[in-house]
Amino acid sequence: MTSTALPDQESVATPAAVPTLTSHVRGYLSRVRGGEIGALPAVLGLIVLCTVFAIMRPSFLTTANFANLFTQGAAVTLIAMGLVFVLLLGEIDLSAGFASGVCAAVLANVVTVLGYPWYFAVLAAVLTGVLIGSVLGMLVAKIGIPSFVVTLAGFLAFQGIVLLLMEEGRNISVRDPVLVAIANRNLPPALGWALAGLAVAGYAAIQAMRYRSRAARGLVTDPRTVVLARVVGLAAVLGTTVYLLNQERSFNVLINSLKGVPIVVPLIAVLLITGTFVLQRTSYGRHIYAVGGNKEAARRAGINVDRIRISVFVICSAMAAIGGIVAASRANSVDPNTGGSNVLLYAVGAAVIGGTSLFGGKGRVLDAVLGGAVVAVIDNGMGLMGYSSGVKYVVTGVVLLLAASVDALSRRRAAASGGR
């Protein structure tokens, strides 16, 4: 809108007309045109990539490969979920990859070298992450060093710490059955169905409650069909996923049976739900968005900006620790390159591809999961097609660049359509 008010655009009455399906869809489309595209590119990209790989390599579509995608992408996705919090403030954490390496090294040392039980090791790893995050956050918020520099220094230093913890390049195996199970074992098929059912029922209950409480107060509600479509959509996605993962994947059932939902999937789901709840339903989450959108406005509203900034680095590094634990579990060991090479860039890529803005203020934890899926599919599919890692890196780099351009362009679009 231009600065001169057009009566037909400006003077629509506040009590909006009764929402219908068409008005809801039209509203969504106009938001997309206005630059609020959210995870749309990631979802479309996922569909295109899967179609292409499925046609080129039929083995991509096997249930065994489908299950592989989850375990391959888990660590990167978990780190990306933490990065979303930092990116929401318009900051960056380049050290998240090696922070996960440090935490994995702590885990391996505690469980294998010192011989403590697995839960001590997990606790130690996560606390290491919290400590790393507090230090990074303090340096950024209290001393005022740009996060890019602080975490770049962290990137180098943590790489060194991993080497020191590994005593110059030795790798430490992780044999604890519980830790190994995280990325290598599956839920019993029945439990998979039960959890999926629980998730759908819970989602439906929340949607219904929100609909009812809003309708009772005479507030604008989403059309009933849209609410229903959301629940049915989630049920369809979860149902298909669980059904496919519950198929027998073993080549020879006599040797060992391999079916069920990988244990990392509910782990990611629980963290996804928790993260989404924190960001969308608590005032702490609201304040994160506010600081990312307009730091000065947040400060004047009485929000403790420094505390928010420190806390997101703590969350990011703690999530990196969980990512490191999953990586250690998947490899059955920790070596000096755990969390190194492409892990961090894949994680940043996952968050950005999913629709989290590098400029701050826009993003969801779900973005990291969707973007992580895109990255995992590219990595997996191109591997199946026999491309070298060189080509994989180039393609992933191009996809990241594409996602960042979409972010920048949609931002310009939003600025243009929201004319002041």
Add this chain to the structure above:
Amino acid sequence: MSATPLLELRGIDKSFGPVQVLRDVALSAFPGQVTALVGDNGAGKSTLVKCISGIYPTDAGEFLFNGHPVSIHNPRDAAALGIEVVYQDLALCDNLDIVQNMFLGREKRHGLVLDEPTMEQMAADTLAGLSVRTVKSLRQQVSSLSGGQRQTVAIAKAVLWNSKVVILDEPTAALGVAQTAQVLELVRRLADNGLAVVLISHNMNDVFAVSDRIAALYLGQMVAQVKTTDITHAQIVELITAGRSGALGFNAGNGSNDTGGEPAAAPGAAR
């Protein structure tokens, strides 16, 4: 006009180091009235506002709220009294919607969880109370609003908390003609709802369109507080630029004069 001003300042002094910015300033704001605060750049308008809102401590002087002396040491004291300031740069988060912005930092909660329906309803009621019909949806992001709508949201945010005094710092400075009219209408409505409104403006048309009383600052001194109907456009410009106009101003005392306009000699300078 009600007898006691809702907010009254007396003898406010404020210095930054050797520079005295405010000298013995008096200001009254009455409920149900718009008091325009005018003055040239550097006259001390913004400093005065920041003293009222508790951002700057004053060196001397007293605050009376509803006739009772009060002390304002920080923005929270001012907010507790019901004094809200809408700054020129609005302080809205573009990436949040209207309701989220209005409740920023003071969210309603059920335990841990945000109470969105209550907040949305309160926001809707507040906007309805101000007869605002220019926003399509309360769940619209602020980035999609026009300048006038943003100003509306910022003002609505200020009155949401049962505030009694609203201070607006140049609310129409960046707006087009139609939107300026909208915002001025809203300012008038605030006063009609019984609030004491202080409007800072450089635009004399706005001042004359909406204000009941005019307070003119000149080089850190309050040179006149008069009824808008008792003064002309030209006189106000003179007060702003020269500090005096006929019987009004510098040498004419520091109180509220009912001006006759005749160039009589000023009886006893206030300072």
